[in-house]
Amino acid sequence: xxxxxxxxxxxxxxxxxxxxxxxxxxxxxxxxxxxxxxxxxxxxxxxxxxxxxxxxxxxxxxxxxxxxxxxxxxxxxxxxxxxxxxxxxxxxxxxxxxxxxxxxxxxxxxxxxxxxxxxxxxxxxxxxxxxxxxxxxxxxxxxxxxxxxxxxxxxxxxxxxxxxxxxxxxxxxxxxxxxxxxxxxxxxxxxxxxxxxxxxxxxxxxxxxxxxxxxxxxxxxxxxxxxxxxxxxxxxxxxxxxxxxxxxxxxxxxxxxxxxxxxxxxxxxxxxxxxxxxxxxxxxxxxxxxxxxxxxxxxxxxxxxxxxxxxxxxxxxxxxxxxxxxxxxxxxxxxxxxxxxxxxxxxxxxxxxxxxxxxxxxxxxxxxxxxxxxxxxxxxxxxxxxxxxxxxxxxxxxxxxxxxxxxxxxxxxxxxxxxxxxxxxxxxxxxxxxxxxxxxxxxxxxxxxxxxxxxxxxxxxxxxxxxxxxxxxxxxxxxxxxxxxxxxxxxxxxxxxxxxxxxxxxxxxxxxxxxxxxxxxxxxxxxxxxxxxxxxxxxxxxxxxxxxxxxxxxxx
Amino acid sequence: xxxxxxxxxxxxxxxxxxxxxxxxxxxxxxxxxxxxxxxxxxxxxxxxxxxxxxxxxxxxxxxxxxxxxxxxxxxxxxxxxxxxxxxxxxxxxxxxxxxxxxxxxxxxxxxxxxxxxxxxxxxxxxxxxxxxxxxxxxxxxxxxxxxxxxxxxxxxxxxxxxxxxxxxxxxxxxxxxxxxxxxxxxxxxxxxxxxxxxxxxxxxxxxxxxxxxxxxxxxxxxxxxxxxxxxxxxxxxxxxxxxxxxxxxxxxxxxxxxxxxxxxxxxxxxxxxxxxxxxxxxxxxxxxxxxxxxxxxxxxxxxxxxxxxxxxxxxxxxxxxxxxxxxxxxxxxxxxxxxxxxxxxxxxxxxxxxxxxxxxxxxxxxxxxxxxxxxxxxxxxxxxxxxxxxxxxxxxxxxxxxxxxxxxxxx
Numbered sequence: 001x002x003x004x005x006x007x008x009x010x011x012x013x014x015x016x017x018x019x020x021x022x023x024x025x026x027x028x029x030x031x032x033x034x035x036x037x038x039x040x041x042x043x044x045x046x047x048x049x050x051x052x053x054x055x056x057x058x059x060x061x062x063x064x065x066x067x068x069x070x071x072x073x074x075x076x077x078x079x080x081x082x083x084x085x086x087x088x089x090x091x092x093x094x095x096x097x098x099x100x101x102x103x104x105x106x107x108x109x110x111x112x113x114x115x116x117x118x119x120x121x122x123x124x125x126x127x128x129x130x131x132x133x134x135x136x137x138x139x140x141x142x143x144x145x146x147x148x149x150x151x152x153x154x155x156x157x158x159x160x161x162x163x164x165x166x167x168x169x170x171x172x173x174x175x176x177x178x179x180x181x182x183x184x185x186x187x188x189x190x191x192x193x194x195x196x197x198x199x200x201x202x203x204x205x206x207x208x209x210x211x212x213x214x215x216x217x218x219x220x221x222x223x224x225x226x227x228x229x230x231x232x233x234x235x236x237x238x239x240x241x242x243x244x245x246x247x248x249x250x251x252x253x254x255x256x257x258x259x260x261x262x263x264x265x266x267x268x269x270x271x272x273x274x275x276x277x278x279x280x281x282x283x284x285x286x287x288x289x290x291x292x293x294x295x296x297x298x299x300x301x302x303x304x305x306x307x308x309x310x311x312x313x314x315x316x317x318x319x320x321x322x323x324x325x326x327x328x329x330x331x332x333x334x335x336x337x338x339x340x341x342x343x344x345x346x347x348x349x350x351x352x353x354x355x356x357x358x359x360x361x362x363x364x365x366x367x368x369x370x371x372x373x374x375x376x377x378x379x380x381x382x383x384x385x386x387x388x389x390x391x392x393x394x395x396x397x398x399x400x401x402x403x404x405x406x407x408x409x410x411x412x413x414x415x416x417x418x419x420x421x422x423x424x425x426x427x428x429x430x431x432x433x434x435x436x437x438x439x440x441x442x443x444x445x446x447x448x449x450x451x452x453x454x455x456x457x458x459x460x461x462x463x464x465x466x467x468x469x470x471x472x473x474x475x476x477x478x479x480x481x482x483x484x485x486x487x488x489x490x491x492x493x494x495x496x497x498x499x500x501x502x503x504x505x506x507x508x509x510x511x512x513x514x515x516x517x518x519x520x521x522x523x524x525x526x527x528x529x530x531x532x533x534x535x536x537x538x539x540x541x542x543x544x545x546x547x548x549x550x551x552x553x554x555x556x
Numbered sequence: 557x558x559x560x561x562x563x564x565x566x567x568x569x570x571x572x573x574x575x576x577x578x579x580x581x582x583x584x585x586x587x588x589x590x591x592x593x594x595x596x597x598x599x600x601x602x603x604x605x606x607x608x609x610x611x612x613x614x615x616x617x618x619x620x621x622x623x624x625x626x627x628x629x630x631x632x633x634x635x636x637x638x639x640x641x642x643x644x645x646x647x648x649x650x651x652x653x654x655x656x657x658x659x660x661x662x663x664x665x666x667x668x669x670x671x672x673x674x675x676x677x678x679x680x681x682x683x684x685x686x687x688x689x690x691x692x693x694x695x696x697x698x699x700x701x702x703x704x705x706x707x708x709x710x711x712x713x714x715x716x717x718x719x720x721x722x723x724x725x726x727x728x729x730x731x732x733x734x735x736x737x738x739x740x741x742x743x744x745x746x747x748x749x750x751x752x753x754x755x756x757x758x759x760x761x762x763x764x765x766x767x768x769x770x771x772x773x774x775x776x777x778x779x780x781x782x783x784x785x786x787x788x789x790x791x792x793x794x795x796x797x798x799x800x801x802x803x804x805x806x807x808x809x810x811x812x813x814x815x816x817x818x819x820x821x822x823x824x825x826x827x828x829x830x831x832x833x834x835x836x837x838x839x840x841x842x843x844x845x846x847x848x849x850x851x852x853x854x855x856x857x858x859x860x861x862x863x864x865x866x867x868x869x870x871x872x873x874x875x876x877x878x879x880x881x882x883x884x885x886x887x888x889x890x891x892x893x894x895x896x897x898x899x900x901x902x903x904x905x906x907x908x909x910x911x912x913x914x915x916x917x918x919x920x921x922x923x924x925x926x927x928x929x930x931x932x933x934x935x936x937x938x939x940x941x942x943x944x945x946x947x948x949x950x951x952x953x954x955x956x957x958x959x960x961x962x963x964x965x966x967x
Contacts, residue, residue, distance in 0.1 A: 279816035280824070315584075325814075325824040329586045330954030332826060342584035443588050 041084035042192035042201070042534060044493050047072050049257060051188075053217035055103055058142040059116055063106050067099035072266070077377060079261045080490040088188065100182035104175040113171060121170050128170040132157035135174065144186045145218050146193075146204035147228055156181070192534060195233065200532045203227035210241065210526055213491045215250040216257035235527075242526045246519065255302050255518065256294045262486050263378060265290045267359055274364040278440035280325040281358065288322040289355040289441070295336055296353065301518040308483055308516045312349040312470040315341040326354050326442050346436060346443050349470035351375065354441030360431075361439035365399055366407055368431025375430045379473065381482035384427060388419055405448040408432050429456035433469040480516055484508045487518070491525045503530050590954060595796065596789040597885040598953035600813055600821040601780045602857070602868075604760055605730035605888060605947040606770025607746055614726060617762045619914035620707055620717045620907075624649040627716065646911050653714060655907060656694065656705040658687035674700045697906050699863050706907035708917035721919025723927060724761020729754040731945030732876065732890050734930075741929070753943035756893055759923040765913035776886075776949050779821070783812045784860040786948075787827050787955045788875065788885070790841075790848065796879060799843045804850045804875065807955055808835040808858035823883045826954040830858070835867070841875070850875045852891065864904045869897040871931060871941055883952035892930035892941035899924070 046054065048069040055065050070092035073082035088096065107116045117135055121128035136156040140148040148156075156177055164173025181187060190212065192205035201209065207219040207227040219227070223241060231237030245251065260266060268290040273281040295318030300306045306314075317327075319339035324331040327347065329339065341347040350356060360374040361367050376382040396410050404410045411428055435452050438444050445452060454465040459476060463469045473479050484507050489495055496504050507524055514520035525531055618626070625633060625645060636645040649655075658664070661671025664686040669679055675696040680703035684694030687703070693713065694705040707714040729743035731754035738751035745752045760766040769775060787807040793799055809827035816822040829836070834856050841850035852872040859868050870891040877887025902910070902917060910917050928939035 275817035279818060279820070280822060282817060321826055324826045324954065325822055328589050328824050330590050330826045330956045332828065332956035332959045334959075339585045342587050345587045347588055 041493055042205075044083040044190045045070075045086050045088070046188055046190065047079060047083060049260075050212060050216055050218075053215075053253065054143075055182075057217050057220070058139060059103065059107055059112075063103055063112070065099060066102050068095045069099075070095065074264070076489070076495055077262075077264075077381075078486065078490055079266070080258075080493055081495065084493045093183070096188060097179070097183050100179040101175070103182060104179040107178060108171040108175040117171070117174065127161045128164065128174075129157050129161050131170075132160040132174055132177075136160075136177075139178070140181070141224055142218060142221075143181055144184075145190070145208045145224070147224070194534045195532075198534055200233075200529070201534045203230060203232045205534075206232045206238075206532050209491075209532060210245065213531075214242075214245045214254040214522060214526060215248070216253045217250070239527060242523060245526075246523055251519065251522075252298050252302055254522070255298055258487060258490050258522075259294060259297050260290075261490060263293065263356065264359070265293060265355060268355060271358060272363055273358065273440055277364050278438070278442075280442065281440040285322055285326060285354075285440075286358065288320055289326070289353070289358060291336075292318045292320070292323060293350065293353050293355040294318075296350070299338060305517055305519060308518050309474040309480060312351065312474040312479070313467070314350075315343075315345065315348055317341065317347065317353065323354065326440060328443060346466065348467035349473075351434060351470055351473070352437060352466045357434060357437045357441035358439065364439065366431075366435060366437070366439045368407060368411060368428045368435060369424060371431035371434050372427030372429070375473075376427060379482060380476070380478045381485055382426075382478070384423055387423075405450045406452060407435055407447065408453055429458055430469065432456055433458075433463060434466050436465065480511060481508055483518070484511050484521060487521055488525060491522075491531060500530065503528065593793045594789065594791045595793060595879070596787055596827075596953050596955040597879075597950040598809070598813055598821060598825065598827055599786045599788065599885075599948045599950040600782070601775055601778050602786065602859075602889065602946050602948040603775040603778070603780065604756065604766050604770050605754075605945045606757075606761075606767060606772070607726065607728040607730055607743075608772060609726065609728070614724065614762055615722075616764045616767065616914070617721050617916060617919060619764070619911065620714075620916045620918070621646055621649060621911045622914065623717050623719060623916055623919075624653070646908075650706075650907070653707065653717075654690070654705070655707070656684070656687060656689050657702060658683050658689070658694075658704075659698075659702040663687050672701055675703060679703075695903065697903065699865065699904075704907070706917075708903050708905070708907050708910050711918040711921035714918045716918075717916050718918035718922045721916055721923060722762055723758045723923050725758075726761065729757045729761070729945070730888060730947065731757075731943070732874070732888070734872065734874075734890060734892070734943050741927075752945075753929065754890075754945045755927040755929045755942045756898070756924075756944035758927045759920060759942070763915055763920065765915060772947070775947065777819075779813055779815075781859050781861050784858045785809050785811075785813050785827065786857050787829060787953060788877075788950065789955045790843075790879075793843070796843060797846050802841050802843060802848070804839050804841045804848070805955075806837045806839075806853075806855055806857070806875075808832070809955070821951045823951045824953065826956045828958050829955050831958060837873075843879070846879050848875060848877045848879060848887070855889075855891070859901070863906070863909075864901060866901040866904050867897060868901075869894040870944070877948075885948075885950045885952075887948060889946045889948055891944065893944040894931075894941045895924060895928055896940070898942070 051069065052065050055063060070086070070088055072079045073086045075082040075085050106112055117131070119125075119131035119134060121131060125131055133153055136153050137148070140153060140156065159180075160173045160177040162173070163176040164170045167173055167176060185191065190208050192201040192208070194200075195202040195205075200206070204219075204224070204227045207223045210232075211217060211219040211223055222244070226232050226237060226241050232241060268286045271286050275281070296314075296316065297311065299316065299318060300311055300314060301308060316338050317340075318336055319327070319329075319331060320336050321331045321334070331339075346352065356374065357371070360370040362370070373384045376384055398404070398410065401410060404413055411424065411432070433454050433456050435447070436444060436454055456463055456469075458469060458472050461472050463472055485496070485504060488504055488507060507521065507528075510524055511521050514524075621642075625636060628636070635641065636648070659671070660669050660673075660675075660683065663683070665671065666679070666682045666686060669675070669683065675683070677695060680694050680696045681692065683703040684705060685691070689703070689705045690713070693710050694703050695709040696702070697704040697706075697709060707717050711718070727744055728746055729752055731743065731745065731752045733742070733749065733751035734753040736751075741755070741758075742750070743752040743754055743757070744750055769778070785808075787809050789805045789807065790802050791805070792801065792803045807829040810830050811827045814822045814825040835858055837853050837855050839850045839853035841848055852874050855868070855870045855873040857868040857870065859866050870889065870893050873889060873891030875887060875889055877885050879885050899921065902915070902920060905913065905915070907917070909915075924942060925938070928942040930939055930941035930943055932939050
């Protein structure tokens with residue numbers, strides 16, 4: 001029966017989905033107008049997180065999404081930008097197909113069908129066509145994020161009835177077609193359609209852009225309704241919906257999604273450490289550290305509506321028992337809570353959180369260079385070129401060097417190569433300020449018996465230790481400017497072109513005027529007409545995109 | 557200033573200022589490294605200390621099964637000679653000696669007794685009366701959910717199984733001079749200390765399971781009572797190397813010992829203490845050259861391991877422990893172990909546990925009664941406790957009071 005089910009899918013919706021994806025121009029809605037090379041991308045693949053949250057929204061959180069996803073691609077530092085640059089490979093489609101069938105089987109199983117399907121064939125509806133129609137009329141708009149024409153619903157219901165005959169059960173037929181829908185490009189990709197005049201996307205596409213930006217999930221029914229009745233095409237209607245969404249607890253999901261992407265916290269899932277050197281570090285601790293950073297940020301920028309820059313000096317850390325050994329503090333509470341480190345404590349600001357400290361370290365040792373590069377690239381939007389290919393790292397890597405006991409000493413010895421020194425002079429002072437935190441993020445004052453020197457200079461200001469560096473970063477205009485650029489790029493899924501420069505600069509000024517509040521920035525972008533542009537010719541070619549260099553390859 | 561604390565605290569009086577600030581600021585929680593004047597340790601194992609002699613230095617006692625086997629005729633012995641007949645041998649011993657087990661629900665059950673519920677001694681007698689136990693015999697066992705009559709619940713009824721049981725007569729034992737006297741029955745400590753009181757080892761020293769679990773190399777890697785560990789907290793510490801006056805609290809925790817990926821106890825984990833005041837004790841002590849020595853205090857230590865739930869009651873207990881820079885602690889716990897609580901431990905191992913651990917319950921019980929040396933009952937003129945020494949190892953931890961669950965942070 002299972003094989004039959006797959007065959008039906010393969011001969012129907014799934015096959016058309018495959019064909020459509022292989023020839024990208026096959027998308028019904030995307031072909032309305034061929035995108036220009038320098039235009040905003042109108043096709044974005046759902047990220048794994050967006051896929052999961054969409055399924056949870058449509059079918060409920062108890063539906064398990066099991067399977068491997070096509071890896072998301074980080075472009076110029078953001079997965080969100082990468083969503084416009086990825087397709088789906090044939091192997092990836094198989095994975096999506098398996099995931100979709102797993103979901104569809106749950107939706108129609110005995111535990112869920114009453115709530116999620118809600119009807120069955122009966123004397124008045126012998127083959128179940130009416131039931132199938134009502135089901136697809138309900139879930140179709142949520143999955144495709146637009147209204148479905150009556151003919152589309154009829155076609156889906158008809159396919160379900162035909163499938164049911166082949167697989168032998170009504171639920172089997174319904175499940176097969178539902179899986180096909182979830183393997184369709186209309187579900188897996190956010191495909192924007194042009195609105196009237198073609199300058200902006202249509203109402204449903206606006207709803208999707210808005211919802212995935214603010215909530216990181218598909219539009220809810222209210223938003224789809226606003227799209228259908230044209231409310232999103234008026235400034236007042238758009239503002240009303242944006243205000244509703246900003247006031248929702250789901251804004252937290254959107255903020256978390258941005259910062260997880262911005263800070264590259266997805267890398268925590270695969271982060272490993274030498275357990276002999278860092279016995280307190282484990283995959284569970286890595287996950288807790290990631291969660292800590294996101295909860296800390298949400299507490300500050302959403303719950304307290306705080307100044308973004310204060311994240312670099314704040315002593316309020318979301319905390320849970322699993323992180324107690326890393327932070328060397330007693331934790332008496334059973335859930336997450338806000339732990340406030342006292343004045344003069346070494347823990348101060350995002351840079352001293354275990355997630356970033358561990359992420360930008362090697363498995364068995366710290367790396368001031370990786371930490372410096374990470375800070376510059378992520379928080380200051382400053383690119384660092386990769387190291388020359390012929391660099392000898394042996395001095396830096398020799399942690400047992402009898403005379404060069406500290407990492408600072410070994411790095412200095414490494415800088416005899418002037419070609420290396422140029423970049424290291426920019427990156428290493430930041431990383432050396434964090435050297436009192438080991439590769440797992442635990443505080444220390446000595447390295448192999450020698451006291452660790454954490455003094456340095458950044459942006460012409462002297463500092464001594466991470467807390468003082470955090471204060472300098474807090475005051476740096478580059479930090480807030482980078483945040484605005486990053487949120488803009490995250491929202492739009494691309495780098496700003498020359499035509500966007502004025503728009504971005506205006507947002508930076510507005511961000512300052514709004515007291516550096518991230519939620520205000522998100523609102524500004526959500527209300528910005530440019531956010532809904534369908535096509536925007538750029539005066540010069542789009543900057544060349546390049547997938548992020550593997551920062552671990554930089555070494556040191 | 558505590559040398560065990562993170563080196564951070566040693567620098568430039570920062571610790572002092574932190575403590576001050578932490579005390580003044582209502583917003584601030586614990587600083588990195590926690591309070592520098594408090595140092596807690598979770599004990600990953602507490603074991604009956606062996607003096608460390610070779611395993612074959614003194615012959616071991618037979619267990620009950622071995623004694624029973626030797627009592628059989630040669631023909632019968634041949635029938636049970638191989639190891640695969642061990643279970644049959646134990647069943648035969650139970651049959652011939654009249655051991656009885658009755659579980660409510662599966663045996664005749666008096667009205668009002670719910671199967672699976674904890675039994676009182678009186679209820680065990682009621683069950684026994686319905687199920688053919690000798691009159692007035694039987695006790696709760698198997699986590700107090702089953703009534704049994706065996707050589708461990710009623711050792712006095714099986715004197716034959718005590719035959720040949722020998723106490724430990726070596727000269728050396730762990731421990732200290734608890735009573736200030738040097739008598740003939742005292743041991744010499746491994747370091748030459750005279751008058752060492754450790755009559756528990758005199759009773760245990762030839763019992764296989766205690767000899768083996770007392771092997772230091774094994775014991776240090778083992779976890780006992782892992783699901784209900786003991787916490788030792790030293791507070792009012794000015795200097796972890798030398799401090800003439802510190803406060804020492806002993807707690808029980810409800811949190812299992814957290815292990816690191818290497819299988820060792822993870823340092824700096826927070827353990828929630830059990831609010832039961834019977835499981836908390838406070839005493840004073842001093843630290844000299846990194847060695848803590850406490851004043852005597854009555855302790856009740858939680859001890860839960862598999863089917864055993866037998867708190868250790870140790871009177872006039874003293875702790876002597878070396879506190880190390882690497883965040884570990886290793887030491888001895890010495891005092892008078894109450895006979896009631898130690899027999900509770902043996903009893904809860906059950907007859908099956910005694911059989912598999914080569915213990916003769918009647919022999920051990922008789923030895924304990926004979927060599928006990930502490931806290932004489934003025935009425936019975938019998939000692940109620942026995943001098944003992946246990947060793948322990950542990951790692952740095954935090955003892956935290958139970959708090960109400962906090963509201964989850966948004967998302």
